Structures are given as C-alpha cells and as structure tokens.
Amino acid sequence: MTDLAAPEALPKPKRDLLPVLLPVILALAMAPLIGSASSWVTLTVASLAMGMMIFIMASGLTLVFGLMDVLNFGHGAFIAVGAYVATLVLLPLAGWVQADSLLLNLAVLAPAALLAMAVSGALGLVVERVLILAVYGQHLKQILMTTGGLIVAEQALYALWGPQIIPLPLPTSLRGSFIIGDIAIAKYRLLAMLVGLVVFLGIQLVLNRTKIGLLIRAGVENREMVEALGYRIRRLFLGVFMVGSALAGLGGTMWALYREQVHASMGNDLTVLVFIVVIIGGLGSIGGCFIGALLVAMVANYGGFLVPKLALVSNILLMVAILMWRPRGLYAVTSR
Amino acid sequence: MTDLLTLSGVHTHIGSYHVLHGVDFGVPAGQTTMLLGRNGAGKTTTLRTIMGLWPASSGQVTLAGQRIEQRATPDIARLGIGYVPESMAVFSDLTVKENLILAARDAALDDSRLEWIFGFFPALRRFWLSRAGSLSGGQKQMLSIARAIVEPRQLLLIDEPTKGLAPAIVVALIECFAEIKRRGATILLVEQNFNVAQQIGDSVLVIDNGRIVHRGDMAALAKDTALQEHLLGLSLEAHQ
Numbered sequence: 001m002t003d004l005a006a007p008e009a010l011p012k013p014k015r016d017l018l019p020v021l022l023p024v025i026l027a028l029a030m031a032p033l034i035g036s037a038s039s040w041v042t043l044t045v046a047s048l049a050m051g052m053m054i055f056i057m058a059s060g061l062t063l064v065f066g067l068m069d070v071l072n073f074g075h076g077a078f079i080a081v082g083a084y085v086a087t088l089v090l091l092p093l094a095g096w097v098q099a100d101s102l103l104l105n106l107a108v109l110a111p112a113a114l115l116a117m118a119v120s121g122a123l124g125l126v127v128e129r130v131l132i133l134a135v136y137g138q139h140l141k142q143i144l145m146t147t148g149g150l151i152v153a154e155q156a157l158y159a160l161w162g163p164q165i166i167p168l169p170l171p172t173s174l175r176g177s178f179i180i181g182d183i184a185i186a187k188y189r190l191l192a193m194l195v196g197l198v199v200f201l202g203i204q205l206v207l208n209r210t211k212i213g214l215l216i217r218a219g220v221e222n223r224e225m226v227e228a229l230g231y232r233i234r235r236l237f238l239g240v241f242m243v244g245s246a247l248a249g250l251g252g253t254m255w256a257l258y259r260e261q262v263h264a265s266m267g268n269d270l271t272v273l274v275f276i277v278v279i280i281g282g283l284g285s286i287g288g289c290f291i292g293a294l295l296v297a298m299v300a301n302y303g304g305f306l307v308p309k310l311a312l313v314s315n316i317l318l319m320v321a322i323l324m325w326r327p328r329g330l331y332a333v334t335s336r
Numbered sequence: 337m338t339d340l341l342t343l344s345g346v347h348t349h350i351g352s353y354h355v356l357h358g359v360d361f362g363v364p365a366g367q368t369t370m371l372l373g374r375n376g377a378g379k380t381t382t383l384r385t386i387m388g389l390w391p392a393s394s395g396q397v398t399l400a401g402q403r404i405e406q407r408a409t410p411d412i413a414r415l416g417i418g419y420v421p422e423s424m425a426v427f428s429d430l431t432v433k434e435n436l437i438l439a440a441r442d443a444a445l446d447d448s449r450l451e452w453i454f455g456f457f458p459a460l461r462r463f464w465l466s467r468a469g470s471l472s473g474g475q476k477q478m479l480s481i482a483r484a485i486v487e488p489r490q491l492l493l494i495d496e497p498t499k500g501l502a503p504a505i506v507v508a509l510i511e512c513f514a515e516i517k518r519r520g521a522t523i524l525l526v527e528q529n530f531n532v533a534q535q536i537g538d539s540v541l542v543i544d545n546g547r548i549v550h551r552g553d554m555a556a557l558a559k560d561t562a563l564q565e566h567l568l569g570l571s572l573e574a575h576q
Contacts, residue, residue: 232410233410
C-alpha cells in the first residue's frame, strides 16, 4: 500500500478575528468621546439589544441567500406579519400584559411570540412555493416577485388594520430598568439580548453539531454536490426558508415591543436595515450577520448620541466603509 | 458481460449549445471503462448527464434496467452511484470527517470501511478533523474519492481524478481504483492521461464532438499507436 507523503500538520488556517473584535474596539473607542460612564453603558446595552433584535430579523435572510441564492426583498413582510400576529394575541389579553405578575406576562408573551413565528413560517412556506419556486436562479425576477410580495403584504395589513399606528405596550414586568449605581439598564433590553444570544447560539449549534447543519453549510458552498450525494436539497431549501421567515416573525414581535407600536409599513422600513446588515456581514454568513447587526446598532446609538444628524446616514456610511475594507463583507461565505 | 449502465441516443443541450449528439454506449458490470477524448469533446457532459446535473434533452439512460434520464439528481445518486467531479467539490468549510459523514447519507460511518479507505489515503486519517479547505490538491482529490466510496456503490463516475496531481498520488489512485473494482464496483472514468488510462481501464470509449467514435478493449487501443493518434491526436509512446 502506498503511504503518501503528507505533512504531519497542515498549516493552521488563519483565524480572522478582526471582525469579531470590531464591536469591542468600537465600544472602547467611543467611551472617551461619550464621557459619562453611565451614558456609555446605557448606549452600549441599547446597542447590544437593538443589534440582537436586528440579528434575529436578518439571520433568516442571510441563510436563505447563502443556501438558496435567493434575493428575498419581501423578507420585511414576515417581520411585519409576525408583529401583527403577536399584536392579535397581546391586545385582547391586555389584562395579562398589564398584570403585575411576571408569570402572567410571560404566559401571554411566549404564546404570542410562538404564534408569530408559526404564522410567519407558514407564510414563508406559501411564499416559497408560490413566488420563489418559479424564479430560482433568476435574481432580477426574484427581486421583482419578492418586492411585489412585500407591497401586497403591506397593503393587506393596511386593509385589515388600517393606516394608524397601533400602540403595543410592554408587559409590566419588562418595563423600567435595573439600577446599578448611576447606571440604568432597561429590563426589556436585557431580555432582547438574552433572546438574541439564544437564537445565535441555537443557530450555531444546529449548523455545527447536527447533520442538517452540515447539509446547510455544505449547501451554501456547493448545492450541486449536495444533490449528487443523494440529498433532496429543495426540501432543505423550503425548511430553511420557513425557519428564516419564522425568525423574522420573532424579530418583528420583539422590535414591535421595543418600539411599543406596530404599523403596516414597518416591514418595508426594516427591509433596508436587514439588507445592510446581511451585506456588511457577508452574504450567507451567520457570524458575519451577528457582528454586522451589532455594528449597525452601535453606530446608530453612539452616532445618534454624539452627532444626531449623522444618525440618518450612519448605516450607509458604515456599509460603505466595511465594503471598501472587505468588498464581500466581514465574512465572505459564498462567491455568488 | 451485461451492461450495468447504458446510454442510448442521448442528446444534451447546455443553454443554446448542443453538446452531446446521440451518445450510445454500455458500461459492463464489474469493469472499469475509460472515457477518453480531447478537451471539449463531451466527457464531463456525459458524466453530468448520467447524474442528471445536465439532464438529457432526449435519449435513454438506463441503470441496472431502470430508466433514470427523467429522475432528479438525488434520486439517481440514491440508486447507488458515487460521483467524483473534475473540480473535486469537497466542502471546504467542513472537516474531512464531516465531508465523509455527509457522504454516508443515512448510515453512520462504517469503521472497517474507513480503515480500508485510510489504507489508500493515510493523509485522510491524519487530517481527520482538519478543514477540507486547508488540504492540498492531492489530499482534496483523495477526500473526493473517499466520499464516493465511503459506502458501497454499484457505479462510480469519476472525472479526471489524476489531473494536476503528483506521481506518488497518481500511483495511489491507480491502486485504489483497482481495489474498488476487485470489490465488485463498476467504474466509468474520464481521464486525459493515456498512460494512466491504459493501466486502469478494461474497456475504452472515445468521444469526439459529442459522439462516441470508438469503443473496444483498452489493451487493444494501448497497442495501436496509429489508432491512438487518429482518435486522440497523440500516442502512448509520445506521451511517455
């Protein structure tokens, strides 16, 4: 038997940690500019919470693009539908929402979030079968079809609930802040950070520790070879699309509670934001999406505090800067 | 000997290009059949057509008596075909182990089978937990072939496995293919290196401009310099 000459150890792949360190560097760099420690902590926690919610909304979009090569400009519809479905649960049960009991608050919040995910996921199934299936591999048609889908969804929400902004109060237990010295940390922001972290770790766990995750990672890299190994990748596509839609629904619910309001155009408004995050992170990269969401939120919060006028364009400036540095985003996964 | 795979009147279009023009051939069961031809003759297209990656526009593809030309690629693969593409197509973000776990499909990795594979390709054991993207070209080729044989397959379609590889690795691949054949698998192998082809092949097909222009014993073609020059534009003697 031929013993092939092979080096005893492969050259270790370079660990690209700079993008991971960017949020930390940014936060530390902002501290002296902000001056007050309490303001810095408040802004940093707000950024982390906002970033986590944006990540939840954007994670599905980046997975869908990475695996399916689908540009879904209708992703915002899942966000808005999720928020409205949660509203359908939370408003009629306002008594439980306003009760001064964490148990009662969670007893209404958890089903609302789960139902929002279920409906958004089911809507994802319909959209994939009706709109996406016919236009796989055709980016221009995907943009037209999904943008049209977003407009239809938005108009349907206007037709069903009207143009007014619907107030969505936070559950009583999640109102207010924890006070540590002269630092106030909003309770809901902590919850948002926790949920975002759980979603991120959950996705990482599935992608790295399960066969489905292996298939998704392999499919992002080479769909054709996955099929040649005998896997029906279309079913995987559908599953990922539904999960991505469900996560958008969860993100929409959390965002609506964060803003304490729901309106029909929220999906449209957030579409640009989640696309910026996905592009910054590198199309198809969950890790990049996570860091991109944090950076977008940090720039928005720090920028809004230091130079309020800059807040209007901060996301675009960030995206331009990142793409000038790394034209394929922080962590490029796919060459598409 | 009965044919495990037969192609009959197969035409394949890629976009507006008509690449295969009525390809007819059979691959005898238990043999290694070489598919030779110049660049652009249609070798890779033939393998991809069999796999359903570029489906046949017309004609019949039959595997062990079952028509497969209308089936989707995953269903064709599940009939027991292992495919090693020219690009190797290892999943570079996955480790060697993860690449093989995916290739094993529904079952867990079989330790004795792995030991058999490691016998040919010890580097795969050594870099078991390394990312496939960090392997050398030769090691990626070993992984690509290991992926196709990690479970028993009745037919292997292998596209230019020795391209650009060091001689030591080519020798290992030749041994590997001989052993796979001894275990009863049928192989259809595309190869540009005629010297390698004549060591591996039992029978040979030559394709030119999307048509099979020669079929016969490999040994006979290896001896016939004039025919080699006529079919392939080179001879084994010139190649050595």
